Amino acid sequence: MRIVVDAMGSDSAPGPDVEGAIWAARKYDVAITLVGEKEIVQQELSKYDTAGLDIEIVHASDVITMSDHPAMAVRAKPDSSMVVAMGLVRDGQADAFVSAGNSGGVLATALLSRSRLGRVKGIRRPAISTVLPTRTGKCFILDIGANTDCKPDWLFQFAHMGSIYAERVLEIPSPRVALLSNGEEDTKGNEAVIAAHELLKGSSLNFVGNVEGKGILSGYADVIVADGFVGNVAIKTAEGVSNVLLSALKEYLQAGILTSLGALLAKPAFNKVKGMLDYREYGGGPLLGVNGVVIIAHGRSDALAIQNAVRVAREAVQQKVVDHIREGLGSIALEDSEEA
Amino acid sequence: MRIVVDAMGSDSAPGPDVEGAIWAARKYDVAITLVGEKEIVQQELSKYDTAGLDIEIVHASDVITMSDHPAMAVRAKPDSSMVVAMGLVRDGQADAFVSAGNSGGVLATALLSRSRLGRVKGIRRPAISTVLPTRTGKCFILDIGANTDCKPDWLFQFAHMGSIYAERVLEIPSPRVALLSNGEEDTKGNEAVIAAHELLKGSSLNFVGNVEGKGILSGYADVIVADGFVGNVAIKTAEGVSNVLLSALKEYLQAGILTSLGALLAKPAFNKVKGMLDYREYGGGPLLGVNGVVIIAHGRSDALAIQNAVRVAREAVQQKVVDHIREGLGSIALEDSEEA
Numbered sequence: 001m002r003i004v005v006d007a008m009g010s011d012s013a014p015g016p017d018v019e020g021a022i023w024a025a026r027k028y029d030v031a032i033t034l035v036g037e038k039e040i041v042q043q044e045l046s047k048y049d050t051a052g053l054d055i056e057i058v059h060a061s062d063v064i065t066m067s068d069h070p071a072m073a074v075r076a077k078p079d080s081s082m083v084v085a086m087g088l089v090r091d092g093q094a095d096a097f098v099s100a101g102n103s104g105g106v107l108a109t110a111l112l113s114r115s116r117l118g119r120v121k122g123i124r125r126p127a128i129s130t131v132l133p134t135r136t137g138k139c140f141i142l143d144i145g146a147n148t149d150c151k152p153d154w155l156f157q158f159a160h161m162g163s164i165y166a167e168r169v170l171e172i173p174s175p176r177v178a179l180l181s182n183g184e185e186d187t188k189g190n191e192a193v194i195a196a197h198e199l200l201k202g203s204s205l206n207f208v209g210n211v212e213g214k215g216i217l218s219g220y221a222d223v224i225v226a227d228g229f230v231g232n233v234a235i236k237t238a239e240g241v242s243n244v245l246l247s248a249l250k251e252y253l254q255a256g257i258l259t260s261l262g263a264l265l266a267k268p269a270f271n272k273v274k275g276m277l278d279y280r281e282y283g284g285g286p287l288l289g290v291n292g293v294v295i296i297a298h299g300r301s302d303a304l305a306i307q308n309a310v311r312v313a314r315e316a317v318q319q320k321v322v323d324h325i326r327e328g329l330g331s332i333a334l335e336d337s338e339e340a
Numbered sequence: 341m342r343i344v345v346d347a348m349g350s351d352s353a354p355g356p357d358v359e360g361a362i363w364a365a366r367k368y369d370v371a372i373t374l375v376g377e378k379e380i381v382q383q384e385l386s387k388y389d390t391a392g393l394d395i396e397i398v399h400a401s402d403v404i405t406m407s408d409h410p411a412m413a414v415r416a417k418p419d420s421s422m423v424v425a426m427g428l429v430r431d432g433q434a435d436a437f438v439s440a441g442n443s444g445g446v447l448a449t450a451l452l453s454r455s456r457l458g459r460v461k462g463i464r465r466p467a468i469s470t471v472l473p474t475r476t477g478k479c480f481i482l483d484i485g486a487n488t489d490c491k492p493d494w495l496f497q498f499a500h501m502g503s504i505y506a507e508r509v510l511e512i513p514s515p516r517v518a519l520l521s522n523g524e525e526d527t528k529g530n531e532a533v534i535a536a537h538e539l540l541k542g543s544s545l546n547f548v549g550n551v552e553g554k555g556i557l558s559g560y561a562d563v564i565v566a567d568g569f570v571g572n573v574a575i576k577t578a579e580g581v582s583n584v585l586l587s588a589l590k591e592y593l594q595a596g597i598l599t600s601l602g603a604l605l606a607k608p609a610f611n612k613v614k615g616m617l618d619y620r621e622y623g624g625g626p627l628l629g630v631n632g633v634v635i636i637a638h639g640r641s642d643a644l645a646i647q648n649a650v651r652v653a654r655e656a657v658q659q660k661v662v663d664h665i666r667e668g669l670g671s672i673a674l675e676d677s678e679e680a
Contacts, residue, residue: 069527135587135588145522148522148529148530148531149530149531180573181569181573182488182569182573182576187409189488191488191489212572212573212576213572213574213575213576213577214577214579214583215576215580216580217580217581217584227530228522229521229530229533229570230569230573232522232552232553233520233521233522233552233553233573234553234573234574234577235553236522236552236554237554237574238553238578238580238581239553239554240557240558240578241556241557241577241578241582241617243554244474244558244616245581245582245586245613245616245617246585248612248613248616249609249610252609252613253606256608256609259605259606259608259609261602262602262604262605262606262607262609263602263606263609264602265598265599265601265602266598267602268592268599269595269596269602269603270589272588273588273589276584276585277581277585
């Protein structure tokens with residue numbers, strides 16, 4: 001299996017991207033293609049011992065940055081690392097693509113660039129996803145940013161894709177699927193959520209109803225379906241609250257001698273809690289609904305996060321997630337009124 | 341000043357509601373009217389020393405519960421504590437109403453019941469709000485649940501009402517107002533947020549642009565404007581993450597002898613962090629945009645939360661928030677196409 005890694009993706013690229021890819025090549029026995037400015041990537045690569053690893057570099061002269069407008073950038077920068085890397089997947093020269101770059105850029109590259117993979121036929125909209133830890137395990141949330149103003153049938157399809165992913169890759173049998181809403185009752189929600197709720201009640205999924213924001217981490221559901229705007233606000237709120245609480249705790253702990261001593265003794269417990277919402281553990285989430293395995297990692301990824309994103313890519317390939325979404329279309333496909 | 345407290349509001353009513361009201365009467369020198377089943381409220385009241393306090397009971401035979409459908413309940417239960425209490429405010433027998441009951445019920449009582457206060461003329465939709473702590477102070481967020489599928493002009497009015505409240509009651513000069521969105525750039529958002537952004541850019545407010553979920557607690561803005569569906573998901577996510585992190589920390593700390601000792605020493609620091617997201621401190625948030633001061637407290641309110649909700653009510657009355665919203669309509673009013 002060969003996995004393409006965007007060497008220019010993360011906020012600190014190419015350091016973490018290259019190092020993480022090397023770790024993954026060694027740990028997961030995968031071949032790696034690094035895409036980026038050849039000299040820069042080569043120089044970074046030469047810092048490490050890569051003996052025995054199958055690591056190639058493919059040159060790309062340009063980079064889509066965090067401040068680029070995705071849809072414009074993928075057309076204006078056909079030789080960017082993202083577009084070149086995605087082309088390798090589309091042309092069958094690699095099995096999956098991992099990027100910690102501009103997530104809108106990855107989405108636009110998959111849908112609009114010269115290397116576009118396109119949507120799985122019948123899928124209205126691809127969704128960006130991530131895994132979050134819960135009190136009892138983990139849950140898979142989508143969409144977290146690919147689509148705003150989602151229609152009920154998009155949400156319905158996200159639910160199916162999420163269920164397939166949770167079952168195949170996260171190995172959760174009969175995943176419990178919930179809709180993120182402003183109340184648990186069936187009647188709660190905005191117009192799209194209320195309509196999607198009706199669609200899901202009549203589906204073959206293990207639909208467990210609505211979940212509120214405070215239920216995301218409670219372990220109530222394995223798959224949480226949201227409009228991309230709402231899902232994005234939710235996961236970023238979770239990240240922000242976690243950061244603020246933990247940094248405040250650190251500050252208060254360092255403020256006194258006794259509390260400092262206490263902090264020293266209690267350190268193992270703190271570190272466990274710090275690790276709970278650590279996105280690096282999960283590496284990245286798949287862009288579901290496109291014709292290929294694409295993993296979007298956090299912009300602040302370090303080498304560990306990149307390594308884990310490659311692991312996620314490998315699992316998605318091994319578990320044939322794209323094939324299962326394509327085959328599952330019997331239940332996901334909707335009247336093709338909107339398909340153009 | 342006389343403040344009406346829904347004695348049957350909180351999840352543990354009437355205990356916390358009555359006790360908190362007594363505390364508030366003593367601490368803030370306000371007259372209190374408790375509304376609920378007379379015998380039950382009287383019995384609760386008799387447990388405390390209320391010498392020298394001006395506390396009345398007004399009988400209401402019914403209660404709107406958390407599981408009631410708000411719009412139906414306020415019509416079906418005209419003698420519920422909420423409807424009777426709101427009537428006292430409407431008829432000028434009290435200056436403000438505090439309830440820890442079903443927030444949709446309070447909203448419906450204010451708009452649809454026989455005691456309805458109605459909207460301030462020109463205001464499209466009232467908004468439910470709350471105060472959240474930040475790294476540097478506090479911020480005021482609205483709407484957190486009154487309205488789903490908000491139109492851009494509703495969001496625009498929320499921004500104005502929130503700015504007035506932050507300036508008058510929270511004493512923040514020229515409050516920085518932000519829109520909750522899925523990205524900081526001007527172009528990020530769903531359709532309503534992008535349109536509201538344009539309206540706000542041209543307004544007299546101190547509009548600082550979009551804020552992401554992770555920016556809610558960062559102190560970037562003093563007023564955060566959201567669709568009620570999105571705002572509800574955000575604050576409940578914040579609450580859930582805080583609960584999960586702190587309970588996990590507690591569990592890990594108790595798991596070993598050294599960490600337990602550490603926890604004991606570090607306890608002052610933990611308690612500070614626990615207090616950070618403690619809704620009891622802020623008591624409750626105003627329902628803005630109706631013709632009267634109405635404070636909605638958390639359903640899990642204890643006596644301290646109720647006491648603080650009465651404090652918030654008193655400040656809103658003293659600062660003439662409703663008058664300022666009415667007078668501020670020069671900038672909040674929109675073409676009356678929708679007004680019906």
